[in-house]
Amino acid sequence: MQPSYSRFFFRLLTLAPLLFSCSVHAAELTVNVTDAAGSPLPDAVVYAEPTGKAPVTAIATAAIEQKNRQFYPLVSVIQTGASVTFPNRDKVKHHVYSFSPAKTFELKLYSGIPSTPVIFDKAGTVVLGCNIHDQMLAFIRVVDTPYFALSDSTGKATISNLPNGPYTLKTWHYAQSNENTVAEKSLTIKADEQAAVKLDINTSALQKR
Amino acid sequence: MQFKSLQSRMAVIFLTLILAIQIAGFLAIKYSINKNSRAAVNEQLEIGERVFLNLLKQNGDSLSQGAKILASDYGFRQAIASVDYETILSALSNHQSRIGADIAMFESSATGNLTISGKVSHLEASPIVDKLIQDGQQNGYAQSFAIFNHQPYQLVAVPVKAPLTIGWIIMGFQIDDTLAQNLHKLSNLDVTFISRSNGSGWSSMASTLSMSLTEKLLDKASTSRLTEFSMGNADYGTRYVSIMEHGDESLVAILQRSIDEATAPYLVLQRNLLLLTILGALVFAFVIFYVSRRISQPITELADTARKLEEGNFAIRLSSTREDELGKLSRAFGSMVDAIASREQSITRLAYWDELTGLPNRASFLRELGIALQQAQDQHEHLSVLVMNLNHFKQINKVLGHTAADDLLKGVAQRLQSSIRQESDLVARLGGDEFALLLPKTSVENAMRVANMLLQKLETPISIADQSVDISMGIGVASYPQHASSQEKLLGNAEMAMHIAKAKQSGAVLFDPSFDISSQGNLSLASELRQAIAGNELALYVQPKIDLQSGKVSAVEALIRWKHPQKGLIFPDAFIPFAEQSGMIQLISLWMLAEAARVEVAWRQLGIEAPMAVNLSTRDLIDQDLPNKILALHDAAGLALGGITLEITESSMMDDPQRAQHTLERLSDMGLPLSIDDFGTGYSSLAYLKRLPVSELKIDKSFVLKMEEDESDRKIVRSTIDLGHNLNLKVVAEGIESRAVWDLLASMGCDFGQGYHISKPMPAADFPAWLQRWQEPQAA
Ligand SMILES: [Cu+2]
Numbered sequence: 007m008q009p010s011y012s013r014f015f016f017r018l019l020t021l022a023p024l025l026f027s028c029s030v031h032a033a034e035l036t037v038n039v040t041d042a043a044g045s046p047l048p049d050a051v052v053y054a055e056p057t058g059k060a061p062v063t064a065i066a067t068a069a070i071e072q073k074n075r076q077f078y079p080l081v082s083v084i085q086t087g088a089s090v091t092f093p094n095r096d097k098v099k100h101h102v103y104s105f106s107p108a109k110t111f112e113l114k115l116y117s118g119i120p121s122t123p124v125i126f127d128k129a130g131t132v133v134l135g136c137n138i139h140d141q142m143l144a145f146i147r148v149v150d151t152p153y154f155a156l157s158d159s160t161g162k163a164t165i166s167n168l169p170n171g172p173y174t175l176k177t178w179h180y181a182q183s184n185e186n187t188v189a190e191k192s193l194t195i196k197a198d199e200q201a202a203v204k205l206d207i208n209t210s211a212l213q214k215r
Numbered sequence: 216m217q218f219k220s221l222q223s224r225m226a227v228i229f230l231t232l233i234l235a236i237q238i239a240g241f242l243a244i245k246y247s248i249n250k251n252s253r254a255a256v257n258e259q260l261e262i263g264e265r266v267f268l269n270l271l272k273q274n275g276d277s278l279s280q281g282a283k284i285l286a287s288d289y290g291f292r293q294a295i296a297s298v299d300y301e302t303i304l305s306a307l308s309n310h311q312s313r314i315g316a317d318i319a320m321f322e323s324s325a326t327g328n329l330t331i332s333g334k335v336s337h338l339e340a341s342p343i344v345d346k347l348i349q350d351g352q353q354n355g356y357a358q359s360f361a362i363f364n365h366q367p368y369q370l371v372a373v374p375v376k377a378p379l380t381i382g383w384i385i386m387g388f389q390i391d392d393t394l395a396q397n398l399h400k401l402s403n404l405d406v407t408f409i410s411r412s413n414g415s416g417w418s419s420m421a422s423t424l425s426m427s428l429t430e431k432l433l434d435k436a437s438t439s440r441l442t443e444f445s446m447g448n449a450d451y452g453t454r455y456v457s458i459m460e461h462g463d464e465s466l467v468a469i470l471q472r473s474i475d476e477a478t479a480p481y482l483v484l485q486r487n488l489l490l491l492t493i494l495g496a497l498v499f500a501f502v503i504f505y506v507s508r509r510i511s512q513p514i515t516e517l518a519d520t521a522r523k524l525e526e527g528n529f530a531i532r533l534s535s536t537r538e539d540e541l542g543k544l545s546r547a548f549g550s551m552v553d554a555i556a557s558r559e560q561s562i563t564r565l566a567y568w569d570e571l572t573g574l575p576n577r578a579s580f581l582r583e584l585g586i587a588l589q590q591a592q593d594q595h596e597h598l599s600v601l602v603m604n605l606n607h608f609k610q611i612n613k614v615l616g617h618t619a620a621d622d623l624l625k626g627v628a629q630r631l632q633s634s635i636r637q638e639s640d641l642v643a644r645l646g647g648d649e650f651a652l653l654l655p656k657t658s659v660e661n662a663m664r665v666a667n668m669l670l671q672k673l674e675t676p677i678s679i680a681d682q683s684v685d686i687s688m689g690i691g692v693a694s695y696p697q698h699a700s701s702q703e704k705l706l707g708n709a710e711m712a713m714h715i716a717k718a719k720q721s722g723a724v725l726f727d728p729s730f731d732i733s734s735q736g737n738l739s740l741a742s743e744l745r746q747a748i749a750g751n752e753l754a755l756y757v758q759p760k761i762d763l764q765s766g767k768v769s770a771v772e773a774l775i776r777w778k779h780p781q782k783g784l785i786f787p788d789a790f791i792p793f794a795e796q797s798g799m800i801q802l803i804s805l806w807m808l809a810e811a812a813r814v815e816v817a818w819r820q821l822g823i824e825a826p827m828a829v830n831l832s833t834r835d836l837i838d839q840d841l842p843n844k845i846l847a848l849h850d851a852a853g854l855a856l857g858g859i860t861l862e863i864t865e866s867s868m869m870d871d872p873q874r875a876q877h878t879l880e881r882l883s884d885m886g887l888p889l890s891i892d893d894f895g896t897g898y899s900s901l902a903y904l905k906r907l908p909v910s911e912l913k914i915d916k917s918f919v920l921k922m923e924e925d926e927s928d929r930k931i932v933r934s935t936i937d938l939g940h941n942l943n944l945k946v947v948a949e950g951i952e953s954r955a956v957w958d959l960l961a962s963m964g965c966d967f968g969q970g971y972h973i974s975k976p977m978p979a980a981d982f983p984a985w986l987q988r989w990q991e992p993q994a995a
Pocket residue numbers: 075099100101102136137138139142
């Protein structure tokens with residue numbers, strides 16, 4: 007399990023030089039996400055939408071594993087149109103579903119990796135569940151931009167290779183008091199930029215892993 | 216009931232005690248039952264409340280289970296996701312009927328849309344559902360009660376997750392009769408639900424009670440919350456469980472238990488106990504009665520026995536086999552009765568029997584005499600009493616000793632006993648040497664015959680201690696109806712006659728009223744005699760005593776006559792025994808002595824030398840003052856001592872020989888010549904005779920009168936004369952009635968003589984003339 011997990015990151019890293027090569031004037035945006043009290047907030051989805059037309063880039067794929075009757079990772083962010091695989095690492099079968107309007111689907115009882123990945127072609131939030139195991143829960147935020155990142159345990163999210171230009175910086179968290187709110191911030195990238203976002207969090211909705 | 220008796224008193228005390236204990240016990244148990252049954256009712260109500268709350272919880276659980284099943288149904292969630300209300304509603308009603316819920320609702324989180332399956336309007340449901348969901352968001356589950364359209368419901372809300380909450384399912388049971396019945400089945404309690412809402416009054420929703428009782432309960436519960444009250448003739452323990460209370464909406468469950476019903480099994484117990492109590496008291500009463508009877512009956516018996524004892528009935532046998540105190544008492548009482556009986560017997564014997572002779576005693580004789588007298592009076596029969604007294608018993612006693620005297624009395628008793636004619640004749644010892652004989656149906660003549668027969672029988676000497684003792688007795692005879700009609704009087708008369716008989720030495724004497732100095736006739740005799748002494752009616756007679764050899768008058772014997780003014784001359788036989796009896800003899804003796812002294816002095820003046828012999832009686836001899844009186848008498852008359860001599864009969868000395876001897880010695884010392892009269896009739900021993908200071912013996916005339924014909928009399932006279940002479944005494948013979956006897960006596964050496972042949976007694980005054988005549992032939 008450990009090797010395959012590291013391979014996923016490796017693939018993300020191999021993608022980065024490719025992006026850099028496409029834009030000469032590229033910067034890095036670091037966003038510190040905190041809750042209302044100022045505590046660092048992990049698992050926040052930070053994405054920057056260009057004010058103008060979005061550049062066409064290759065859409066990365068993603069995988070959400072089921073292990074120990076849990077989804078990993080809890081929160082995923084993908085670009086609209088991206089396909090996601092659901093590899094089952096458990097010995098038991100799972101029945102993954104979503105009734106979310108952004109993507110309604112179900113993968114009926116299966117083991118291993120389903121032959122066809124699920125393509126998320128509509129921006130929004132997809133809540134994943136398993137019909138067998140009620141406690142299994144995961145979130146996928148489908149965004150219309152290739153520039154996105156997840157905040158780490160220190161609440162820091164870094165979007166790299168961000169071409170200069172005006173953007174709308176949006177931040178979303180699954181445990182926001184109002185789940186449909188998205189924190190928006192306009193900013194223009196000229197060089198490496200720092201930004202801070204404060205979110206109103208319903209702590210009872212925070213998933214503890 | 217007689218509370219006076221020990222038995223009933225014991226019974227009453229113990230019965231009262233046991234009844235008090237039983238009643239106290241009964242009341243205590245009754246109180247305890249009451250208390251316990253109430254406590255039991257309370258406990259049942261408490262348990263009922265718990266059961267009820269548990270039942271509500273179970274209902275809630277089953278509601279939430281059902282709701283959760285629906286919430287996790289994939290199709291249902293798909294329907295929600297696809298906002299397909301038709302499908303949602305049908306799924307709700309389907310599930311509602313599956314778990315038997317009365318209401319099922321779904322509220323979508325996304326749209327707030329409320330889908331309802333059941334008879335509830337949106338308007339009513341919405342606020343309650345919203346509030347329920349709000350509660351449920353905390354715990355993921357909510358439960359509450361609500362009143363829809365005046366009907367109470369138990370509601371449960373569970374979330375529908377996909378996997379986040381996408382809506383809430385609300386399911387509910389109506390609180391109705393079914394629930395009440397279920398609770399009744401589980402807890403055996405009566406259950407009534409009452410509620411109020413929107414300012415309306417209390418109304419009952421459901422009840423296990425009848426309609427009318429429910430109405431009554433509603434009345435009571437609306438105003439107060441009493442935990443115990445009665446409805447429809449029964450007491451109910453009541454518990455109020457508030458199910459819901461918010462705002463003006465209330466829902467209360469009233470749990471009830473009939474106290475009477477709870478007490479019912481105890482009542483059976485109580486009735487049995489009462490029955491046992493009564494039965495126990497009866498058994499106890501019976502036992503008490505029996506026991507107290509067992510205790511008191513012997514006491515009653517003892518009391519009866521004591522009463523019989525008091526009446527003198529000793530024929531009582533008390534024997535108890537009881538081992539207890541009463542048995543001991545009974546036995547002790549029995550032996551006491553025996554002891555008293557034997558003592559009474561010996562007292563009776565002492566009282567009525569003479570120990571020495573075994574004859575009835577005086578008291579016994581009097582008693583028998585009384586009975587016989589009564590019979591004689593009733594049958595008009597005669598009855599006689601003999602009283603016998605041994606002659607000279609004192610002397611016999613003295614000479615032979617006490618033991619021999621007792622033996623003699625026994626011998627006499629036997630002789631008398633063997634002499635009686637028939638069974639009805641009764642011999643008794645009156646005391647000392649005095650005996651009595653009761654002769655029923657016996658006339659005076661026959662009684663005298665019996666008396667003489669007895670005298671004859673007693674002529675045979677009695678043998679005691681190898682000696683033969685001659686005995687004689689004086690017998691007095693008195694008869695009914697001639698002499699007395701009471702037993703004391705009759706016996707007294709016989710005794711009087713006996714004294715006369717002894718005094719006169721005349722064997723048997725029949726009572727004569729003259730004997731009785733206390734009788735009316737004798738009282739007048741006594742006063743007449745006293746009058747005679749004082750009034751000089753007594754006369755001194757004399758009989759000359761001559762020298763048988765020379766024929767000269769040597770002396771005279773003084774004799775007494777009573778010249779009664781009406782009756783004429785009375786001989787001493789007619790009044791001397793009475794004078795001896797009454798003690799008047801001493802006056803007569805003194806008169807005689809005084810008269811003799813006066814006559815003697817007169818004769819001396821005439822030149823007549825004839826000492827006068829005066830007879831002394833027993834009473835005179837025991838008078839210690841007699842010598843002084845005689846001395847004074849001589850002085851008064853001016854007579855020298857020797858002018859008067861004294862004659863004493865043998866028997867007169869025998870009553871008190873010692874005293875008599877003492878008196879005689881003093882008289883003799885004074886110089887008075889003494890002679891023994893009637894010698895040969897008494898029992899004086901020669902030794903006694905020898906000691907007496909006498910100078911003369913007078914042979915009794917009974918020997919002299921027949922001495923001419925009777926050889927033995929002649930021998931007695933001769934030996935008496937010899938005896939007298941040997942004792943240095945002069946001998947005088949009385950009763951000389953012929954010259955032949957005179958000559959015979961003279962030839963025998965007899966010194967003096969007197970008798971009719973010489974002269975009859977004559978008045979003292981005639982003596983000088985007689986002496987003149989007597990001396991003439993002598994002189995011639
Ligand atoms: Cu699963």
